[in-house]
Amino acid sequence: MSLQDVQNLLARIFTDEDLRLRFLQEPQKIGAENNLSDDEIIQIRQLLPEQINFFADSLFYKRLREVEKLLPLTRKVLQKDFEKYFREFANQFQPQTIKKHLEDAVKFADFLTAKKIEPIWAKDLASFEQARLAFNNSAKRLLLRRFDFDIREILKEISRAGANARSDFPKRKTFAVWLKIGARTKHFIY
DSSP states (O other): OOHHHHHHHHHHHHHOHHHHHHHHHOHHHHHHHTTOOHHHHHHHHTSOHHHHHHHHHHHHHHHHHHHHHHSHHHHHHHTHHHHHHHHHHHTTOOOOSSOHHHHHHHHHHHHHHHSOOSSTTHHHHHHHHHHHHHHHTSSOSEEEEEEEEOHHHHHHHHHHHGGGOOSOOOEEEEEEEEEEETTEEEEEEO
């Protein structure tokens, strides 16, 4: 196996919790399945499990912190559940583009909107932040997004009360529109 192949497998071991646990339990089997030579398996096994887990955790928390910066309102509302959901998401998804943190945040918002989360309106909040990110990082001139809850009221309440925002927003269809006019970006909520 080439050095690049070994590095790719190590990257997968560090970022895929299931693969990491399987490798730590059955290094010969997992190594052979990934075309490692006996010497390469021995070299990887010489890394102590604590070192492997420490490095894997540091990579996870780096991803988490970057996504928290890109989805700050969703993070504020979900609090500790944000990390729990992100861990579940991170085990299923690895970003492939150059803008890995942006891709992580956009796909994580997708993940949240498909999940049963509380408060239920947090899905709209994640969708709002996702739309903002996607629009600001695209060449699109117009984006329209529909929400089940009054996103304007939710944004107002979060800026006023933060994590202690009330959770009883009534369902009321709203729309957000993002526009690019020249170099300026505007958004409106109706």
